Amino acid sequence: xxxxxxxxxxxxxxxxxxxxxxxxxxxxxxxxxxxxxxxxxxxxxxxxxxxxxxxxxxxxxxxxxxxxxxxxxxxxxxxxxxxxxxxxxxxxxxxxxxxxxxxxxxxxxxxxxxxxxxxxxxxxxxxxxxxxxxxxxxxxxxxxxxxxxxxxxxxxxxxxxxxxxxxxxxxxxxxxxxxxxxxxxxxxxxxxxxxxxxxxxxxxxxxxxxxxxxxxxxxxxxxxxxxxxxxxxxxxxxxxxxxxxxxxxxxxxxxxxxxxxxxxxxxxxxxxxxxxxxxxxxxxxxxxxxxxxxxxxxxxxxxxxxxxxxxxxxxxxxxxxxxxxxxxxxxxxxxxxxxxxxxxxxxxxxxxxxxxxx
Numbered sequence: 282x283x284x285x286x287x288x289x290x291x292x293x294x295x296x297x298x299x300x301x302x303x304x305x306x307x308x309x310x311x312x313x314x315x316x317x318x319x320x321x322x323x324x325x326x327x328x329x330x331x332x333x334x335x336x337x338x339x340x341x342x343x344x345x346x347x348x349x350x351x352x353x354x355x356x357x358x359x360x361x362x363x364x365x366x367x368x369x370x371x372x373x374x375x376x377x378x379x380x381x382x383x384x385x386x387x388x389x390x391x392x393x394x395x396x397x398x399x400x401x402x403x404x405x406x407x408x409x410x411x412x413x414x415x416x417x418x419x420x421x422x423x424x425x426x427x428x429x430x431x432x433x434x435x436x437x438x439x440x441x442x443x444x445x446x447x448x449x450x451x452x453x454x455x456x457x458x459x460x461x462x463x464x465x466x467x468x469x470x471x472x473x474x475x476x477x478x479x480x481x482x483x484x485x486x487x488x489x490x491x492x493x494x495x496x497x498x499x500x501x502x503x504x505x506x507x508x509x510x511x512x513x514x515x516x517x518x519x520x521x522x523x524x525x526x527x528x529x530x531x532x533x534x535x536x537x538x539x540x541x542x543x544x545x546x547x548x549x550x551x552x553x554x555x556x557x558x559x560x561x562x563x564x565x566x567x568x569x570x571x572x573x574x575x576x577x578x579x580x581x582x583x584x585x586x587x588x589x590x591x592x593x594x595x596x597x598x599x600x601x602x603x604x605x606x607x608x609x610x611x612x613x614x615x616x617x618x619x620x621x622x623x624x625x626x627x628x629x630x631x632x633x634x635x636x637x638x639x
Contacts, residue, residue, distance in 0.1 A: 298557050313601055320583060345498040366624055368444075368447045372440060375616060414441045428591060437576075469499075470501055473494075474493070519552035570609035
């Protein structure tokens with residue numbers, strides 16, 4: 282999903298120089314809040330930030346950060362093998378663990394079917410296509426009696442959208458011509474906007490319109506990476522953008538606020554993320570927990586609701602955050618960070634980029 286500064290092989294040092302780690306953690310918590318409201322069946326609208334539902338806001342923050350960092354990662358290395366392996370080792374190990382735990386542990390424990398029928402069901406093993414980022418939402422007899430029934434992990438779909446963004450960065454980066462890269466990211470942003478405006482466009486069971494709501498933030502942030510000097514990403518300007526964003530939402534409502542956010546959110550996120558605030562910049566001193574928080578939260582929320590029934594919304598959020606923080610701490614130190622170090626050993630003679638996908 283940690284610096285946008287060029288060079289820098291000392292990743293731990295670079296992480297302490299900006300606020301991106303803190304922003305990713307806040308984004309993950311925003312997703313927990315939004316999903317928690319939906320999964321417990323809480324009444325009323327989902328909590329929102331500047332007119333955007335909190336889970337959508339959190340995902341958008343992730344993609345804006347990723348658009349800046351991943352574009353910078355390619356610019357720093359320009360090595361196809363390093364770029365591909367870096368992205369794969371950041372995304373796949375935890376995804377594979379979560380998918381396998383869902384099928385082999387969570388499913389047998391939570392299913393209402395006899396274990397033999399669960400294991401014999403084609404739906405059980407079809408869920409493994411998530412290992413290669415193909416869509417499959419449910420496991421047989423799992424989470425059938427909860428408010429948001431039949432879905433084991435509603436967060437995985439964004440990883441498919443993220444990987445497509447990685448492919449776009451690679452394809453455009455190979456041109457090495459800034460004008461072509463600019464045109465390509467602009468076209469990607471326009472395609473995303475068109476998909477959002479058209480509505481529910483689906484391919485192979487996945488919503489391209491849903492992906493478009495993330496791609497636009499990635500593309501706009503990538504364009505900012507290419508053309509906005511870092512000194513132009515100012516906190517005072519970001520404050521003015523937030524005021525204008527709130528005014529647009531107050532006058533035009535949710536749709537207007539959402540469209541304004543396509544440019545406003547990346548600017549504000551990057552201005553805040555590139556700043557360096559004492560304490561805040563050390564948000565990852567115990568590890569980069571944001572990806573783990575994001576990927577574990579949905580199944581943990583479903584398990585809690587299925588086991589204890591819909592609980593008060595605040596209690597659900599606090600319980601999920603605590604459980605996922607513990608899981609994320611473990612998987613970061615036992616799996617994610619060792620995978621990153623594998624990359625560094627394999628490419629010891631190449632400049633390892635400091636940016637990490639979210």
